[in-house]
Amino acid sequence: MSLPSHGAATVAVGGSGVPMGRLIGLAALAVLLVAPFALYPVFLMKVLCFALFACAFNLLIGFSGLLSFGHAAFFGGAAYVTAHTVKVWGLSPELGILLGTVTAAGMGLVFGGIAIRRQGIYFAMITLALSQMVFFLALQLPFTHGEDGIQAVPRGTLFGLFDLNHPFTMYYFVLAVFLFGFAVIWRTVHSPFGQVLKAIRENEPRAISLGYRTDRYKLLAFVLSAALAGMAGGTKAIVFQLATLTDVQWQMSGEVVLMTLLGGMGTLSGPVVGAALVVALENYLAATNLPVPVVIGAIFVACVLLFRRGIAGEILARFGNGRPQA
Amino acid sequence: MMGTIFGIPPQALFGQLLLGLINGSFYALLSLGLAVIFGMLNVINFAHGALYMMGAFVSWLLLTQFGIGYWWALLLAPMIVGLFGVALEKTLLSRLYKLDHLYGLLLTFGCALMIEGAFRHLYGVSGQPYPIPEALRGGQNLGFMFLPNYRGWVVVASLIVCISTWIAIEKTKLGAYLRAATENPVLVQAFGINVPRMVTLTYAFGVALAGLAGVLAAPIYQVSPLMGSNLIIVVFAVVVIGGMGSILGAVLTGYGLGLLEGLTKVFYPEASNIVVFVIMAVVLMIKPAGLFGRER
Numbered sequence: 001m002s003l004p005s006h007g008a009a010t011v012a013v014g015g016s017g018v019p020m021g022r023l024i025g026l027a028a029l030a031v032l033l034v035a036p037f038a039l040y041p042v043f044l045m046k047v048l049c050f051a052l053f054a055c056a057f058n059l060l061i062g063f064s065g066l067l068s069f070g071h072a073a074f075f076g077g078a079a080y081v082t083a084h085t086v087k088v089w090g091l092s093p094e095l096g097i098l099l100g101t102v103t104a105a106g107m108g109l110v111f112g113g114i115a116i117r118r119q120g121i122y123f124a125m126i127t128l129a130l131s132q133m134v135f136f137l138a139l140q141l142p143f144t145h146g147e148d149g150i151q152a153v154p155r156g157t158l159f160g161l162f163d164l165n166h167p168f169t170m171y172y173f174v175l176a177v178f179l180f181g182f183a184v185i186w187r188t189v190h191s192p193f194g195q196v197l198k199a200i201r202e203n204e205p206r207a208i209s210l211g212y213r214t215d216r217y218k219l220l221a222f223v224l225s226a227a228l229a230g231m232a233g234g235t236k237a238i239v240f241q242l243a244t245l246t247d248v249q250w251q252m253s254g255e256v257v258l259m260t261l262l263g264g265m266g267t268l269s270g271p272v273v274g275a276a277l278v279v280a281l282e283n284y285l286a287a288t289n290l291p292v293p294v295v296i297g298a299i300f301v302a303c304v305l306l307f308r309r310g311i312a313g314e315i316l317a318r319f320g321n322g323r324p325q326a
Numbered sequence: 327m328m329g330t331i332f333g334i335p336p337q338a339l340f341g342q343l344l345l346g347l348i349n350g351s352f353y354a355l356l357s358l359g360l361a362v363i364f365g366m367l368n369v370i371n372f373a374h375g376a377l378y379m380m381g382a383f384v385s386w387l388l389l390t391q392f393g394i395g396y397w398w399a400l401l402l403a404p405m406i407v408g409l410f411g412v413a414l415e416k417t418l419l420s421r422l423y424k425l426d427h428l429y430g431l432l433l434t435f436g437c438a439l440m441i442e443g444a445f446r447h448l449y450g451v452s453g454q455p456y457p458i459p460e461a462l463r464g465g466q467n468l469g470f471m472f473l474p475n476y477r478g479w480v481v482v483a484s485l486i487v488c489i490s491t492w493i494a495i496e497k498t499k500l501g502a503y504l505r506a507a508t509e510n511p512v513l514v515q516a517f518g519i520n521v522p523r524m525v526t527l528t529y530a531f532g533v534a535l536a537g538l539a540g541v542l543a544a545p546i547y548q549v550s551p552l553m554g555s556n557l558i559i560v561v562f563a564v565v566v567i568g569g570m571g572s573i574l575g576a577v578l579t580g581y582g583l584g585l586l587e588g589l590t591k592v593f594y595p596e597a598s599n600i601v602v603f604v605i606m607a608v609v610l611m612i613k614p615a616g617l618f619g620r621e622r
Contacts, residue, residue, distance in 0.1 A: 117614040118614055121427050121431055124370075124431055125563075126606070128562060129602075129603050132563075132603060133600045136599040254439070291443045293442060297438070297439030298436070298440060299436075300436025301436040301440070303436075304429050304433045305421060
């Protein structure tokens with residue numbers, strides 16, 4: 001692989017020389033700020049939750065080369081913890097989400113510690129098996145209420161000030177959570193730590209020979225990814241006032257893989273694009289008579305066979321400087 | 327009356343052990359197929375559970391649409407699933423061999439979703455009953471327990487298939503080619519053996535084993551589109567525990583874990599769903615390469 005270029009492609013726009021990537025980012029932010037006036041807020045919030053989930057997943061596969069097939073465990077596990085603490089313990093939504101995130105991070109520490117003992121395909125199978133264990137726990141433990149899940153979770157008031165029952169307030173809170181998570185990922189990828197992760201992805205034996213304890217780096221990346229996936233899951237539980245078995249099922253793990261693959265693994269914006277497309281597609285399919293899993297599976301196959309770089313990856317490869325970064 | 331064993335009536339204990347042995351037979355057949363495919367193609371076949379379901383559905387369709395009974399289905403269903411496997415390998419999988427193995431996993435995952443989704447769309451989620459064949463109805467009283475004939479047949483049949491597969495791979499000329507091609511495909515091809523065809527046939531054989539397991543399962547479990555998806559994840563755990571290096575290891579781990587699951591159902595039923603995953607975690611802590619695996 002060629003040497004990574006730092007920063008985005010610099011294109012002179014109006015002679016000012018503002019980095020292209022930053023302009024696109026600002027435009028996207030502006031769109032997100034006004035979006036609820038044009039589109040259904042619940043749909044947008046769903047997109048943002050899944051976008052954060054996919055970005056967290058992408059931190060692992062895209063930047064450290066670890067394919068987790070069990071991220072639903074963190075997403076759904078955090079959703080259950082948030083829903084339970086807010087509904088039964090009466091915690092405020094921000095504390096509930098925080099607890100969900102911390103739980104997911106703890107689970108990530110345990111699962112990651114077990115899974116990084118093997119690599120490649122085995123890593124995927126181990127994470128899948130561990131998340132299936134979480135699924136059975138969610139099915140059997142008393143506080144998760146089995147098939148019913150935790151329903152009618154109150155949205156509550158954020159910091160005791162903002163009433164989240166108002167859709168716009170809820171939307172801007174979700175947007176803030178998403179931007180925070182995205183910023184954490186951006187910062188991680190562009191830090192020395194992120195560079196080491198990429199080195200491990202490209203050539204692990206070499207990274208070891210350079211003196212890096214690669215297992216520690218991989219574990220930290222795993223915990224970070226699990227925590228952010230948990231943050232997405234907890235936020236989702238507040239938005240939809242619901243935590244169910246769907247959130248911890250293996251299909252959910254597959255879905256986040258698809259979002260990232262479709263959008264572009266190893267690009268920062270790809271998972272957001274992929275999540276938006278998949279959520280929109282599922283909304284559309286729900287109204288038709290087409291079988292959703294068949295369509296999702298077909299897209300999976302098409303992605304793997306035809307455009308493995310994903311949408312953002314293909315665009316960057318064609319119009320960028322040949323190196324997916326932005 | 328024999329009294330109790332560890333406070334459990336023997337009928338209950340042996341009953342659950344038999345159930346465990348039957349589950350173990352399916353774990354063994356499926357993980358055997360996965361190991362054979364992985365050895366040759368370096369692909370983890372995520373569609374294995376879906377193809378197992380397909381085997382069961384094909385035999386159900388043969389019976390209800392064409393009046394073809396169990397014994398013919400035992401031959402035809404694996405062949406049909408195997409042919410489907412040939413098509414899958416030729417059109418899709420063969421394009422990915424030069425890429426990272428993870429793409430094979432993702433591709434077969436997509437295939438699994440499509441196959442399961444299609445059957446669910448056509449036949450709904452509810453299970454379809456499949457009658458036990460005439461010759462295998464009834465059962466034997468063994469003194470300490472009652473053994474239904476069909477369940478005994480499943481255990482014997484899966485043992486025969488597993489052992490003959492092992493012999494075919496370890497002791498025959500064809501198996502020697504196969505093992506050689508696993509080690510060094512380029513060299514084997516240089517000796518004039520058609521390795522790509524061997525790869526296709528290996529995949530077909532592996533998925534035919536899944537199809538066969540599906541036929542065997544049809545009279546025990548109901549034939550439903552979702553019967554394979556949860557099973558395949560347990561089989562993945564079995565494969566991780568056993569290590570993919572050895573055929574015999576995959577088979578032994580399959581039976582062993584089935585029995586352990588049965589025991590768990592007797593002594594601590596709440597944990598019976600997760601016991602395999604817990605064992606997987608423990609094995610990974612102690613011996614990361616798996617019980618029979620080689621560290622690569």
